Amino acid sequence: MQATLRWIRADLRARRGQAVAVVAVVAGVVTALLLSAALLQGATNPWQGLFSATRGAHIWLRLAPGTETGVLRSAVHGVTAMAGPYQAASASVVRDDAKQPAELRAMGPHLPAIGRPLLESGHWLSWARPGGVVLESTYAQALHARVGSVLDLDNLDGIAVARVRVAGIAETSDQGFYPDQAPGLIWVLPGVLHQVEPRGDTYEVVGLQIASPAGTAPVIQQAVTQLGTSAVEDVSTWQQVKQSMARRDPLLGLVLALFGLVALGAAVLAIINATGGRVLVQRADLGMLQTLGFTPGQVMTMLVAEHGALGVAGLAAGLVAARLLAPGLLGQVPGVSAGAATLPLGWSLLILGGIEVAVLLATAVPGWRAARVWPVAAVRPVPPQGHLSRLARAAMASRLPPAIVLGTRAAFVRRLPALLTIGGLAVPMIMITIGLGFWSTLDEVQHNPADIGLAAGLTVNRGTMSDAQSSQLISRAPGVAAVYRSVQVTALLPGESTTVTTLGEGTSAHPYPFRVVQGRLYRAPEEAVATQGLLDVLGVHVGELVQMPFGGVLVTFRIVGRIIDPQYDGQVLAYGRDTLADEGAAAPPFAYSLILRNGASPAVTQEWLQRHSGGRLQVTQTVNPADQLGVVRYMIAGVILVLALIGLTNLMTASLVGIRDHLRDVRVLRAMGLTPAQVIASLVARTSVLALVAVAIGVSLGLAACTGLINLAARLYGLGAGIGALPGGLTLAIAIIIAVLMAGLTAVVPARAYGQVPAAGVLGA
């Protein structure tokens, strides 16, 4: 034990830089994974993070005013804590000539312990600011309100009764996001509530935290029994809130999942390199320790203990870094709030545990290999053996430069190290290729929005203008290539209480140019195309029939094709507008979808239309979700850089080890009359050949995996296969050239030193 500790201490002291590097790599990996997982969590399952960050209540009850709620604590079995009761009233906020419904919830100046709103900006309520209110954050977004904005509140009768100032914006897990769940939530001081609703037309809300979250139903049943049916006006459970918050943006989810995959690969590689490399370079010392009396088991234990401790230090540092960076970084990603991007403890522990296991394995495997070798290997270095292969002899005979032939041959003399070098570079290259493919997919989506159902650059609502006038104006507008009339109709899902968005785009004879990835576009009435997300929800395949109720009319569609459209949660059904008329279903007023010419600026057309219609046409630009993923590009670029560094480190180790192995050869070659330049060339050739093989393998496997992986992830996120793109030829060529050049360069520097080795003293070493 004493000896083990002594060795660990000496090793940490002697190779402090490497030890710090291991800690830094682990810390970096922990930080990156925690942040990515939090981001993924925030993007795909925001409820979880919000619920734990706000110490949310599992059940919310809306009660008649004056209901005695004490009984909920005392007589309902399973209730562990209670939020409220809070007095609340309905109102609406008038903004941009539109009314947005709101619930005013009266609270005091102190944040409650349960169902605690999570302040995103500004301040909580305070007696010092009696007119100050706090808005729920998605409601604030819908209102375009910021801290300091002034809002006019109407009461239920539509009479403007109060003007308040936004003091803060907060997140909550009490209810789903606005406008999916309305009314929007505004926290106010009791004074504001009385000002809006002086007649006392209010209600009470109360939140219950329960012992077993899965069993909401029996608790609700007991509560209703205790309070009386008439007292309970409405009930919502955490499951409902979670469902309403889930999967808001399949594209973001997809992007983050893919990123996580590549990052995870990079992380494991980085750890293997940092710890495994640290063990590999000391194999001679480990053998020596065995001659001193360390058993193989002791050597293993010692290495695992040392690196395990370094790993734990890295975990701690990474945890701290993630905590510090999270608020700033996660807030930058559109659609993800810092509160939602809070990882549950279990996830964090899983990530930390997984990384520690990776560290231990990355140490134990090379440690075990080093320890089980009889110690003689450490004290009697075996010179590389081998002979000129027939191929090499033929190459020499054909007057290829001998330096190149000798270098190429040297690369494969020791098969295992050669394979390890190739693997060490090929694996990062696979990941880089996938990362580049992922980049191209984003490019594709961003530059060809038609691929994801966003062919139209502008949408025009005619408002008070007639169809004839509007059409005439649009036909004269600059940059317009084609116009489709479209309607958006909400339909109830058969057998479910949720609705989906359906789009009547163009007509069966003149369909909107969706990109169909499977089957074909609708060509006749009652034909439709759908996204994978919708097919999954309906449990149907392309070619099958589906019935949808539109208002009171049941319309039967044959789904003839599959499209990709990340809007509306990725659940879209599209068909010709004429289908609705044929079936006698009521259709809302149509809008115009304008497809612009290549290169035309949507802003110019938008401005032209607004100006020439005297502001009567409402023209909106289509927002491409990929445009908002800029931050993800930085993340991909970062991961690619890390992977490149990993590859570079592997190459440097490979060339150093190779050169050390062949120092004797170098001296012989010099003695045989090779010039220093030829010696350098042979050493560079040695590394470059391995790099070339590795790059070829890495790129081929990466390309093979690329589309498949992206499609798989896209399917998981409801987008369906067909979105994946391969990296561009030029990008790939540049990556390959850089990789091989780097390989050559890593060999040149040490090779230059060895090229100068004098021919004398060949047998000295």
Next chain:
Amino acid sequence: MTGPSPPASAPGGPAVLLRASNVTKTFRADGGPVSAVRGVDLTLRAGEFAAIMGPSGSGKSTLLHLLGGLERPTSGEIWLDGRRVDGLSQAKWAVLRRRHIGFVFQFFNLVSNMTVADNVELAALMGGASKRQAAERCAELLAELGLSDKAGAAPARLSGGEQQRVALARALANRPSLLLADEPTGNLDSSGSQSVLRLLTRAHAEGQAILLVTHDARVASAAERVISLFDGMVADDAALRAPHRPAAARAAKAVPAVLRLHG
């Protein structure tokens, strides 16, 4: 093939410390099996200093490695202190080496990430010494070898001669019953060689049994007995002078170690 059980003590001298019987080692190579050691028999008594000589490739180092358990013989028996050890596992060999065997190598093989003092103390700690005992033993050895001022230095900062002296101190830290030295002067200049040889002689004078491998006749002349290896077999085994018996000078007429030649 098993040899006869070794006697606990040979008549007329100290106990047999090490006995090898018909030891062979065959390596697999590209061109077929290569026999490095072919049926070697040898016996070393407690306190004896023997040199193994022979040309390059004669199997000297391999034999020494086999006797110290750094690799496993292909066949034959090795007895240490009356105990058969050739079949021991790697771990058991390691435990045995802690107390009974010290090694010195041609390339010193100091643990590179440890200081001079750490290298010596590590061996003592492995042998079961307490931290204080290890530090004391280390200080004592380094003082004896004239290396006290280098205690905190990294091995790489020392000259070859100094590194070999540290290696010697490390090998002697546990007062092993057997010191195995593989070309300890092979990488040293003449003054370095001289100082290492002086130290070996001194250790022997204090009763240390030493088996030394060398191809240098001058080095071998420091031993009291020279075993010549040729093509992996013992070609000759001769006493150079009467064994040095510091503790028992009365045993002046020591009998040379028993030797058998295998064809």
